[in-house]
Structure formats: C-alpha cells, structure tokens
Amino acid sequence: MEDETSVVDPPGIRIQAAVRTDVVPEAERQAITIRNVQFYYGEKQVLFDIGMDVGENRVTALIGPSGCGKSTLLRCLNRMNDLIEGARLRGEVKVKDRDIYGPGVDVIGVRRRIGMVFQKSNPFPKSIYDNVVYGLRIAGQRDRRKLDEACEASLQRAALWDEAKDRLQESALSLSGGQQQRLCIARAIAVEPEILVMDEPSSALAPLAAVKIEELIYSLKERYTIVIVTHNLQQAARVSDKTAFFWLGRLVEYGLTPQMFTNPHEKLTEDYITGRFG
Amino acid sequence: MERHHFETELQALKNRLLNMGALVEERVHGAVQALMERSLEGSEAIARGDEEVNALQIEIDDRCLKLLALQQPMASDLRLITSAMKINADLERIGDQAVNIAENAIKMLSAPPLKPLIDVPRMADIAERMTRDSLDAFVRRDPALAREVLARDDEVDGLKDTIFRVLLTYMMADPGTIERALALILISRNLERIADHATNIAEDVIFLVEARDVRHHHEVTPAP
Numbered sequence: 338m339e340d341e342t343s344v345v346d347p348p349g350i351r352i353q354a355a356v357r358t359d360v361v362p363e364a365e366r367q368a369i370t371i372r373n374v375q376f377y378y379g380e381k382q383v384l385f386d387i388g389m390d391v392g393e394n395r396v397t398a399l400i401g402p403s404g405c406g407k408s409t410l411l412r413c414l415n416r417m418n419d420l421i422e423g424a425r426l427r428g429e430v431k432v433k434d435r436d437i438y439g440p441g442v443d444v445i446g447v448r449r450r451i452g453m454v455f456q457k458s459n460p461f462p463k464s465i466y467d468n469v470v471y472g473l474r475i476a477g478q479r480d481r482r483k484l485d486e487a488c489e490a491s492l493q494r495a496a497l498w499d500e501a502k503d504r505l506q507e508s509a510l511s512l513s514g515g516q517q518q519r520l521c522i523a524r525a526i527a528v529e530p531e532i533l534v535m536d537e538p539s540s541a542l543a544p545l546a547a548v549k550i551e552e553l554i555y556s557l558k559e560r561y562t563i564v565i566v567t568h569n570l571q572q573a574a575r576v577s578d579k580t581a582f583f584w585l586g587r588l589v590e591y592g593l594t595p596q597m598f599t600n601p602h603e604k605l606t607e608d609y610i611t612g613r614f615g
Numbered sequence: 616m617e618r619h620h621f622e623t624e625l626q627a628l629k630n631r632l633l634n635m636g637a638l639v640e641e642r643v644h645g646a647v648q649a650l651m652e653r654s655l656e657g658s659e660a661i662a663r664g665d666e667e668v669n670a671l672q673i674e675i676d677d678r679c680l681k682l683l684a685l686q687q688p689m690a691s692d693l694r695l696i697t698s699a700m701k702i703n704a705d706l707e708r709i710g711d712q713a714v715n716i717a718e719n720a721i722k723m724l725s726a727p728p729l730k731p732l733i734d735v736p737r738m739a740d741i742a743e744r745m746t747r748d749s750l751d752a753f754v755r756r757d758p759a760l761a762r763e764v765l766a767r768d769d770e771v772d773g774l775k776d777t778i779f780r781v782l783l784t785y786m787m788a789d790p791g792t793i794e795r796a797l798a799l800i801l802i803s804r805n806l807e808r809i810a811d812h813a814t815n816i817a818e819d820v821i822f823l824v825e826a827r828d829v830r831h832h833h834e835v836t837p838a839p
Contacts, residue, residue: 355674358623571687595681598684599684
C-alpha cells in the first residue's frame with residue numbers, strides 16, 4: 338500500500354538504476370570443485386593445497402608467472418596429466434559432484450565432458466569436416482545427417498561456419514592460424530562437453546585473430562563453463578569473470594576479475610598485476 | 616563488430632552520463648523556476664538533496680575505473696573515459712549549485728521581492744543552454760559547438776558584474792535590503808559557477824575529439 342504521508346515528489350526526472358552489465362556476479366552453481374589438491378611429478382611436488390570452485394557458465398582465468406603451476410592444474414581438470422610418467426594427484430577434483438579421480442571413472446568420458454584447446458592448434462591432417470566430427474565418429478555416430486548437423490552447429494558456435502562452409506572437404510591445414518584454432522574449438526564442442534579448458538588459446542595468434550578468439554570465448558560461456566590459462570594479464574582482464582593467481586605452486590588469491598584488477602587483497606597479487614615482477 | 620562487449624559498455628557509460636546531464640539540467644531549471652515563482656515548496660524540493668545525482672556520480676566513476684582496468688582502452692577510447700570522469704565531476708558540481716540556488720532562494724522569501732528579476736533569469740537561461748549545448752557537443756562529438764559554448768562565458772561574467780553593481784546601489788541606499796540583495800548576489804555567483812562547469816565540459820569535448828588541451832586559454836597543437 339502506498340505511503341499516504343509521503344513527501345511531494347520533487348520536480349525532475351526519476352533516473353532508473355542501471356543494470357550493471359559490466360560486473361558479472363558469482364555463479365549460482367559450481368561446475369568444478371577442487372579440494373586439497375597436491376600434485377607431483379615423481380618426487381617433486383608442484384601444486385600445494387589447491388582449493389577453489391569454478392563457477393558454471395563463467396570464464397575463470399588462471400594467471401601467474403612461468404612455472405607457477407597454472408597449466409599443471411589445468412591439465413588436472415581433465416586428467417591430461419595421466420599421460421605423463423610419474424605424475425600423480427592427491428586430493429579431490431569434482432565435476433558436478435563426482436570426483437573425476439575416483440575409482441572406476443571412465444577417463445575417456447572425462448575428456449569428452451571437459452574439452453581441451455591447446456596453445457598450438459593441432460588440427461588433424463584431414464578435411465575440416467572430418468576434424469569436426471572425429472570425436473562423434475569415434476563414439477559410434479554413423480548417421481550422416483546427424484554428423485552434418487553437428488558439424489554445422491559446432492562451426493557456427495566456433496564462429497567459423499561462414500569461412501568454412503564452402504570448403505568443408507578441404508584440408509584443415511589450409512586454414513590460417515586463427516581459423517585452425519577456431520576449428521579446434523569446434524572439434525572440442527562437437528562432442529557436447531560441459532566444460533572447456535584452454536591453455537593459452539591465442540598466444541600463438543596475431544592480434545586480430547586473438548581478439549576473435551576472445552570474443553568467441555565471451556559468447557561460448559553462455560553454453561559452457563570455461564577455464565583459461567593465460568600469461569597475458571590484459572587478456573585475463575578483458576575476458577574472464579574470475580581470476581586465480583598462482584605463485585610457486587600455490588593459489589595466492591582468487592576473486593572476481595574487476596576486483597582483482599582494481600584492488601587485489603594480497604600484495605603479491607598487486608605486484609604481479611602491476612608488473613613489478615614476473 | 617570487434618570487441619562487441621567493450622562497445623556495449625562504452626555506450627552504457629555514455630548513456631549514464633547523459634542521464635546525469637539531463638537530471639542536473641532539470642534541477643537547475645527547477646531551482647530557477649522556484650526562485651522566479653517565489654515557491655517555497657519548489658525550492659525546498661530541490662534543496663532537500665540530490666541523492667540521485669550523487670548515486671549516478673559514484674556509479675559513473677566506478678564504470679570508468681573498471682573500463683580502464685579491464686579493457687586497456689587506447690587513443691580516443693582512453694580520452695573518452697578520462698573525459699567522462701571529468702565531465703562526471705563537473706555535472707555533480709552543477710547539481711550542487713542547483714541546491715545552493717534553491718537554498719538562497721528560500722532566504723529571499725522572508726521579505727517582499729526586492730526588485731523585478733531580469734538579469735538573473737537571463738543569466739540562468741544562458742547557463743542552462745551552455746550546459747545543454749556542452750553535453751550535446753559531447754554526444755555529437757562537435758568541437759565547433761563546444762568552442763561556441765566557451766565564447767558565451769564572457770556574457771555570463773558580464774551579467775554577474777552588472778547584477779553586483781545594481782544590488783550594491785540598493786544596499787547602500789537601504790540596509791534593510793542587504794539580506795535579500797546578498798542572496799541574489801550569491802545566486803548570480805551560483806549561476807556563474809554553473810557556466811564555468813559547462814565550459815569545463817566543453818573543453819573536455821575538444822580534448823576528446825581533437826586531442827587538444829585548450830584549458831586556461833592554452834591551445835596546444837598535438838605533435839605531428
């Protein structure tokens with residue numbers, strides 16, 4: 338009920354409070370929860386007491402100087418480190434409440450749900466079409482129409498369809514660097530992952546191609562959860578919603594990106610971000 | 616469009632700045648109207664406070680800070696954001712002057728009108744137009760309009776001096792008029808300050824568009 342004793346409205350415009358689209362709030366759900374992770378290459382421990390949550394449908398950036406453990410942690414998220422002799426993890430990495438290091442876990446399934454994009458794009462020496470549908474064919478999909486649809490949808494979402502649609506049967510190696518990287522993203526998307534992890538996805542690309550990848554990451558987060566390792570602080574600032582700063586194998590600070598880059602809590606973080614070292 | 620997200624946020628910043636401009640223009644106009652109509656209610660409404668202006672100022676500065684930190688703007692984008700922060704400050708001060716005019720107007724109501732107000736509303740009209748035109752120049756990126764705003768400041772200063780001379784004669788003739796005359800002199804100063812802030816905005820527009828810093832009557836030609 339209106340307050341009948343309210344003061345007469347002063348003359349003037351009532352300005353609506355604006356919706357702040359420049360500040361993305363914390364995610365309601367966490368796609369990945371990491372608890373008490375210790376990681377070793379043989380006898381050497383390289384990750385210490387890592388604990389963090391990765392928000393669903395957010396872009397989370399892992400930053401830090403060379404050797405700080407960010408790429409190692411990224412590879413823990415889809416068990417790519419299993420391929421390295423002597424590598425082992427203690428602790429818990431849960432994706433949607435299931436520990437991916439638990440007993441009886443299907444590792445191949447993990448790598449389908451958590452797709453990876455590498456710094457150096459690695460298209461197979463096959464046609465563009467065959468690259469995109471490779472994972473689906475391996476999983477047993479033979480229906481040509483379904484493969485065609487998946488190929489188009491994936492290339493659309495990777496912002497490569499317009500450039501590739503008339504040359505699907507051409508070799509993937511005929512694409513430019515930036516296009517090859519978008520192809521690798523399309524290939525990862527085709528098997529319908531929940532999470533995309535990207536290790537320096539645009540550091541090998543020319544500036545304009547790198548910007549396209551950043552815009553793509555921005556649009557992909559509507560469907561996927563994205564974790565990106567980058568040594569480019571400005572890229573982390575432009576593209577991520579939360580940023581985690583690593584130093585000598587430890588997580589030093591983890592916060593919303595606007596706050597990390599305007600007012601971090603830890604001096605170490607501030608020194609790194611302002612380029613005082615690293 | 617490259618950097619679609621960044622473009623969207625720049626547009627949002629400009630819109631909020633224009634919201635603020637419209638709001639303070641309305642408040643200045645309301646304060647002067649209440650003065651002319653001798654409306655206690657109107658003056659009190661403006662004098663009651665400008666929380667909305669203050670909230671917008673804080674929001675706009677916050678947006679600018681985040682854009683600087685997160686988007687690494689360069690060249691004209693960078694000049695846009697630093698200009699936006701300065702224009703923000705000038706608009707908030709114009710809003711403060713509106714409150715001051717209203718408070719001074721209230722002081723004049725305790726006794727009958729001193730004289731018909733002619734020069735004060737003329738000053739107000741020029742100051743309001745300067746504010747509006749400087750913001751138009753910002754929106755349209757029009758340095759010619761901005762320079763034209765700068766040229767009008769002399770007329771405002773002239774009117775302030777005229778008002779002072781006229782009211783001085785009233786006060787010397789009759790000390791009973793001093794309270795009302797001083798209130799009017801203060802209002803003319805409030806209006807002169809509003810015009811000054813409008814010229815600041817105009818100077819920022821010239822900097823934004825031409826990368827020329829014309830403050831303090833100093834035209835710096837950018838290095839080739």
